[in-house]
Amino acid sequence: MKRSPQEIQLSSRRISRRAVLLGSVQMGIVGVLGYRMRQLQIEESQTFRMLADENRINERLIPPTRGLIYDRKGRAAAINIPNYRLTMTRDQAGDVENVLDSLQKLIWIEPEQLIKTRDELRRRSPFVPVVVAENLTWEDFSKVAANAPVLPGITTEVGFNRRYPMGKNLAHVVGYVGPVSDFDLKRIAETDPDPDPLLHIPRYQIGKTGTEEKLEDMLRGTAGIQRSEVNAIGRVMRELDRTESVSGADIQLTIDTKLQNYVLARMNDVSASAVVMDTTSGDLLAVASTPAFDANLFVDGISSKDYNALRDNKFGPLRAKAVQGTYPPASTYKMITALAALEAGLITPGERVKCEGHIEVHFNKFHCWNRGGHGRVALQQALMQSCDVYFYELAQRLDNDQLVSMAKRFGLGVRHNVPLSAVQRGIAPDNDWKQKTKGERWLLGDTINASIGQGFVLTSPLQLAVMSARLATGKVINPRLVHSVDTVVQPSGVTGDLDINPEHLSLIQNAMYGVTNRRSGTAYSKRVIWDKYKMAGKTGTAQVVRIRDQQNRRNENRPWEQRDHALFVGYAPFDDPKYAVSVVVEHGGGGGSVAAPIARDIALFAQMNQVPPLGVYPKKERKTVGIEQSKIWGLLDQFDATETVDEV
């Protein structure tokens, strides 16, 4: 419409005024925008760049290869076998069912596995590979690989599974691995504030028992890291960099599997344990417990049927009794009592003590195993015949602390440092111990019981073997289970001298020789007749229930759980000790009749590296041994002749 010039003036003045006003407001807003940009892009840039990197960079752990375990002759004890498996990535597969159908035409897949796979494919992101089949044969695996073009989204992978080629032989020593449990994580978090991220990989396997558990840190290795760039939905776009994983250390054990296998076979039908130790180095050549189990069962998860069978077996196949079992050492402890008294000068070798079958101390009767009594016996006779009364006499002269300190010098009541699960300390009881656990004062009667290895004293077969090795050499010998780590040989177990008067020591040694070689010895019938292989030792029969609870029944008439433990410790050859042996047969009966022959056979096998010929046995024994040996043959594994070359 037409306006007057005044109106036009007015209009454009007003518009101009307000345009300038709003223009300034706009300028202010632009200023705010610019300021905000500066704030985000300059001041907080570092934070946001970090966030951007967090967005795009995905770190994936590359699990290291677990270290291998060998025995002393280089025989494989724990290995990694390739696990040929197939994974499927939904994103690449397109029609999942179609691909699975084509796959099933090629290879057989367990229906349960298929259900699991379908379920997981549905749940997981389309870019995450899901396992379709595991533990394929090489044949099936290559079939799939060759047909890869018609199987979109299927990837062939090689993983590793732990295998124990020695099966039952080393199950108690090497142990086994299994998937990390919540319990494991909690336990590890208690000691290590920054646990290995590998543990959070689903189904990652760590050592659960034995050396697999105790040497986990060495065996595991170090994880590698693959850093890759991922997009918003998690698809990997490219690999940025990669740190390779470092394999775990290979461990060589001191165990000789061939000997271990023989020991297990020899004790096949009883619940027993035995330890063979090299007295020159402390090497544990055999640490055997029967019955044993196959560690391979545990690797992929054991069925509850198998597990219950193992758990409910009264012989306790899952327990490594050689280190976990503790038993009253009984008469095998008498060398300790004797040495304690000798070293303290409380008795001379020639002093005789009269045994009438029992003694009375403070109106308590203490019996000798031989109710008829041994008559007047000196030290060596007392040991050979295992006269209890003689040691009761020593106990009354000794202070219990002297007994305990001697026991500890010989490795009893001490937890030995071997990488096995639940290694027991045993009990070398003193006043403090009794006050703490029983709330009672130590009494003379306790010392009397302890002097013959009964009462509160408890020892493991490993400790008895250590004692035996120390008695044989007079040296401080510690058990050694790991020979080398990644070919680096570990220090010898022999660390020094025991500082026992050599005369006293040889007195004891001769008495031990007498046990197995003199007519009056408790294991005379179990002697070896070839001089080269002669053995020294000591029998022991540990009461499990008090004599008055035995109701005067003979051992074999009592229920199994109430029968005596049969023990034997010894070493061979006597002239130049090389092997220390300890044997404990749970509820086996008499040490001389049950444990001694086993120890003898084990020592002979260790020396000869073969089943001993009947010629080494006394004529009377050969028939029994022959029957025994015929039972063993079927149980022995075949080991290569080339592997029997000693020294590693």
Add this chain to the structure above:
Amino acid sequence: MSYLEHRLSVIPTGFGKILALNWAILLLLCAIAGVGFVMLYSVAGGNASTWTNPQIQRFIMGMFGLFVVAMIPIYFWRNVSFIAYVVAIILLIIVEFFGVQGMGAQRWIDLGFMRLQPSEVMKIALVMLLAAYYDWLPLHRTSRPLWVLVPVILILLPVMLVLRQPDLGTSVLLMAGGGAIMFFAGVHWAYFVSVIAAGAGLIFGIFNSRGTTWQLLKDYQYARIDTFLDPSSDPLGAGYHISQAKIALGSGGWTGRGFMEGTQSRLNFLPEKHTDFIFTILAEEFGFVGTMSLLVLYFLLMTFCIVAALGMRDRFSSLVTLGIAMTFFLFFAINMAMVMGLAPVVGVPLPLVSYGGSSMLILLLGFGVLQSAYVHQPRSKV
């Protein structure tokens, strides 16, 4: 116009019109669109055919339209502005019933060769109609309540229709743009003060209506408001867009990560990166230098428009110029504030840079009207 003035000034005709165009504004338009082409090329991962080529085609088409519109005398546009408004209203009603659903809103009419968003048309049509209204209205009636009510109704009618789609961003744009023209035209202060007060009341009402039977906004709009107020409350859900956009912006730093090197965009962490969030790509790849350059380009364009408007004597011309400049300003200011986390995510594209057919086309036609006003103003003989 006085006789004297008429003698001294002349309206360019023929070829002279082309010379009389405001070339600075045209150049700035090309520069801004150029930034858009480069960014679209980058977003598509170095592929021109995905978005860049169609965008260039539309820009050329739009520029052609701009020239045609600019050559037509400004009084023609004033005279057709009411018709344009009515057509836009009809289109909005059509879209209400026959529109294509997209992103949870009814916004498009599919014309075959392009998708037309009637709300875009309305942005320009409303500006033109209001300018024409105040050109027609005697000055002394400008602030009379009855005569203030008319433009308010003219504004609220399309706002209601757009809100029903629902498209919060465009409704805000329409209201603010319309209000700005009323302000330029000289409506009394008191009205604006009371409207702002009422607006505050409305916001209060919106928040109070939540969860009741008379809920004013859709749930997803509430969610957007929530996450705007506290984006960290839901970083992987509704706040995802804002958090990721801020990460992209911030990680650019001074000079950015380099052309086509933005990880946030290349790896798809950014939402709607070729449309509403394209500014974040620019920020990530060219950094502070890049974003400031674009901001300066926008600011210059706005300033040139205002300066051009100041020189115009014709009321319709200057109001339509300021209105278009204001609409343009609101576009980029809301978009930038949105991606920088200063405003809720309301779905406003970055003008001339974001990929989108009708938005750019209509905007360029709007600038055509602006150019027409510039060209057809009397100027002194040289």
